[in-house]
Amino acid sequence: MAVPGNINSAGTKYYKFGGITLDSGQFLGPITLAYETYGRLNPQKTNVILIEHAFSGDAHAGGPGGWWQEMIGPGKAFDTDHYYVICSNVIGGCQGSTGPSSLDPQTGKPYAVDFPLITIADMVRAQKELIDHLGVHRLLAVAGGSMGGMLALQWVSSYPQIVKSAIPIATTLKHSPQQIAFNEVGRQAIMADPAWNGGAYYGREKPERGLAVARMIGHITYMSDKSMEEKFSRRLKDNGPNFKFSNDFEVEGYLKYKGDSFVKRFDANSYLYLSKAIDHFDLADNRSLPGNSEAAIRFLILAFSSDWLYPLYQSQEMVRHLRRKQADVTSLEIKSSYGHDAFLLEVEEQTRVIRSFIDKTYHGYRVVDEYEI
């Protein structure tokens, strides 16, 4: 039995396995996946929630310092008193899982750009190996924001018989040209840095300037005009303008800080691989997602009013697409001024709907038995 009030985390663990054949036909292996678990698996193994992280996220979602710590834990949106929560990292990344900075067993050196191109479906395929290893055969819910939402949708597409419900947040069935364009500017910033050196920079100077610029562009798209106004307005740093092209405004200092801290924890080649995988993700065709006759999967689709990177129309299109397939869909556009970052920040609103949605999926209407008729 789970100990109520305790998140029951053992920290980040690593699962090593032989490998998988990728969408490209290439074999990738051996593979290591970083993951964390919270709460306890019930004897029937029916209480599993899989959390998917966004582009630069990692396996450390819950507990102190976790990127979704406000959402995962006892009594929270993903309630570890009742559910067994798994957060898995992705292949292609650089946070403990196999990616371009890992050693290529053929050469004994980091893969760099010899790492095969991967897709969102490949990431899910690797996670399926982890789920099997953990003895889990059914996922009560798969949830995530941004790229994490794509992974949740991909789980539905790849393994419809395993997934009972999906919670894609602030995401899309496919990137628009505008979203691809922002990613391409990030990639070009990295590749324009002389230190990138065709991807072969391991063990020498890293393309930190390029990666920092890529991250700065990212942060602009994660905020909204209003959240930037509220956070920085036109406030000047310390001594005001010095007319030397240094950081005069607070917003400039913020972006520089975000860029500089990002390069310490993220690999530039992973940026290239993961952003390409996101750009190529496309489940908007007629076959990718199952119809209700094939699998009775519940969907909770959340979006945020001020998110201009993943605008409301993309979630609305997702709802229409799933509804056309007679899927069981609930959607909510949450009012927020935080822009795309809202999926990390709007805890109270998301908690209200996610908790009830998961409880209904688990118990049926039992959850509302206190309503007397």
Add this chain to the structure above:
Amino acid sequence: MKYKYRFDHEVISRIVEPGAKVLDLGCGTGELLFLLARRNKARVEGIELDDAAIYACVEKGLSVIHRDIDSGLAEYSDQSFDYVILNQSMQEVKRADLVIDEALRVGKKVIVGFPNFAHYLARLQIFFLGRTPVTPSLPFKWYDTPNLHFLSISDFWDYTREKRLQVLAVHYLREAGEVRVLPNLFARAALFVLTRQKTN
């Protein structure tokens, strides 16, 4: 939280067959859908524009899509529901005729419920006070009403004839019962059960 009894919900619950597939357009906080899901074992879903109402629906375990019913039901296939319900929401949409058309396309039967503008209390206020009526079923002032259309029971009967809609049943409602005499004068609200007239 307990279910709040409403006579119009009671009547709809008596109309809907057990296990029916129901779509509620403008389902609000989901009381009716919840009643139909629990008591009638209906397979229910809703569409609602107000985000605060959607939180309440999800907390009841209901599946609801956040959108404006004026934008149509294009991705809902023809005759895919046993009932489409427009209860107290038709008078708030921009184009009631188009919404009813869509409801009739998607649903085999449509239940339309609306407040009766020709109720005698409303008539008295217009006639003797010369003012826009405020009554229990039309509780708003002229400046804050969500209602875009004001219609009477006779108006809606005219509409069904004009559009050649088959009226399967009508219920004229007062607070906790049905009105048998002079409904356009004494009913606060009406519930029409409609279907498209069979051609040929």
